[in-house]
Amino acid sequence: MNTLASYQPRSAWAMASMLTWLSLINFLDKIVLGMVAVPLMADLKLPPAEFGLIASSFFWLFSLSTVLVGFLSNRVAARWLLLTMGLSWAVLQVPLALAGSAMTILVCRMLLGAAEGPAFPISVHALFKWFPDHKRNLPVAMINQGATVGLLLAGLLIPLVTIRWGWRANFMILAGIGMAWSAMWLCVGREGPITQASAPRAGTAAAPVRLPYLRIFRDPTVLACLAIGFCAYWALALGLTWLPAYLEKGLGFDAVITGRWYAAIVASAMPVTLILSWLSQRMLRAGASSRLARGVVISMAALAGGAVYLAIAAITLAPVPKTLLIAVAACLPPVAFALTPAMLAQIVPEGQRGSVLSIHTALITLAGILAPAVVGQLVQRHGMNGGFDVGFTINALLLLASGVIGLCWIHPERSAKALAASPQDVAAARSPA
Template sequence: MSVSTDYRPKSAWTITVLLTGLAMINFLDKIVLGMVAVPLMADMHLSPVRFGVVAGSFFWLFSTSTVIVGFLSNRIATRWILLAMGASWSVLQLPQAFTASASALLFCRVVLGAAEGPSFPTSVHALFKWFPDQKRSVPVAVINQGAILGMMLAGLGIPLITLHWGWRANFLALAAVGCVWCVLWLCFGREGTLTDRMRRPHAIDQDSASVAPERLPYLRILTDASVLSVFLLGFVAYWLLGQTVTWLPTYLEKGLGFSSIASGRWFALVIAFAAPVNIGLSGLSQRMMKHGATSREARARLSSVAMTGGALLFIVLATVDLTPIQKVLCYAIAGALPTLCLSVAPAMLAEMVPPAQRGSIIAINTAVASLGAAVGPVVMGRLVESHASAGSHAYELGILVTAVLLIVAALVALLWLHPERSLQQLKRDAAPIAV
């Protein structure tokens, strides 16, 4: 495949760096509640279930706003959508810093979740305007490292801020960071011009059958087996993400007995471990495609293997008698492997659907996936509360549930996720549609 003359590496990677910064802020906003869980629960007299509800409320409108903005991103420049999101996040930190009740905090988290929901799909849609298909796995993986960087900074910085100035000061710091990003984006953020007219020559064939139609009925896209398989992978990956950002700090402190500062450092280590694993596996996927592998081989099967490996390690953590440090290291590896699907899932969707509908489909995928992050913390909270006397085993029961979901998603992808075949079928079933 020849690369379009519209591909400009320097500009493309500048945008990637800026979007990585946005992802960092996004995940700082997500993780902050989990990192201040212990003092916040004590201050507001919240039970584990009520805290799980407040934490999960971040995702209540996450899906709705993601879909709405996803459709808008098909028609409005992503540069301005992303700027509006970044500015709104900064403003919405302020009421969280001063709220005095659990109900008010819950309301703040719902609104912030609605504002932050479209971030990832809009960022990916913007990124794909700068990178051709074969070069997309690594840039998306780099954006995902913004999430990892955000969680690392949270693990190291939030406990210290809380120790010196109280848990509320963290929200003021996040507001300031968001303002800085908005200024940088205004100065350097631009809209990409790359189109998806080129397809990998081995994807289907050399003729026009390998090019997606201009538009397809959304019902046909959303009932395709490969698309649904990608949605399930995302749902389970976000379930794991919700478990990690909400309950891992508490598991480390109350379940495994680490101090609050030590828990923050171990949390940062767990998150940091995901960065090289995610980039390494994404790079492997991209190299496989460069050397002739199909998307099914380099993206779908590799994701399935990674998820299965993570699930098996979670099972070991929950069933084998390990020391606290061994459990942390086991969680670090197990939690890192499934992150590959967060990098390759948007690329698989982008190669199957028309470019004119890419933003909305990636947004729908994120909306469906985020439901996992909304439900997961509540399930874990109920397990922790109902097995409170079991200590760390209460949390590990929730980890076992996650392991089962990872295995199910991996098996579904192995059986039904065929991006190249779905492109053929969607092309064959295409019919004119007014949108």
């Protein structure tokens, strides 16, 4: 069967649209706690370190759940897994809205993280059943833009909802949105027709049916993708949990202006990710290697983002210029979330694609546990501004290191050939003549 003959553009983009909406809901769920941090901390009398612990609880079961559901996706249709997730998210918003203690919020956020953890890798796995390799960058970028739109809407709407009805009302609204998506997905969601056996792109590993997971995750390209993804997610986790509070308490904006600035920061990432993904896809069509079109692009974005974060920490600036620089820094690393899944799918067997994408997501999102808790401790010790300056420096160093690793290690075509080779071939190639 020919891949292009299996490609159904209208159906494929319809599924991409539904999964983009799901991503929007996913990130509304993630950011809502950070957006209501100030009134919630005042209402429940939470110190910064305790709020940081609650924020990080979202990721305590996130990675474990992502891995377990990833392995399940090798056997269960993505359609049903995604439906279960959507319903779970909606139901878990209700006790959050009614919570009277920090412990209730911690437990609910922990369970919500477990339910939301697998969303991105399972969505990408589902998408790859609809799009051939050379068309995968933009639909994955579109899913990421759903996340960006979710953050943008959160910045604009959550402060207004909070002012009018209180912070708890946001969770009830999210419950209704989640139920609406689940009902639509039940009606229209289905599996795609494209398999890796349908004439894979050159440089794609198609020969082995299964590979040892240790062999996959020792591959240099996979390890470099993990490094860049982890550091990009560290930056994202800070934006989800602490950036709204920093804009309000550190830089002095009021709640509504904070929401607008946050929306502007989020909006700045949308065109950057789409343009870089489109550019990468054009390069692939023109015959560029995946290393150049995908690997070099995400590595340079990490280096540039790290350099800007370092400047933010090192230079004394007024609130508005500092916020503008934060927007520049934040818009660059997220392109890794669009391009690394395509590289991983290019080099691993299709039967293990869902589990590999899920393990990758589980490992990079460990940054979501560490980053909020680390910055919470820094803020507790040094105050909001001093703590964030140290946090920006840590963020910068991580991104700079990961960019160098990416430039040195990401070689998808080489990795595809190495993983497709039998262990005997590998041993023979390594043995002296």
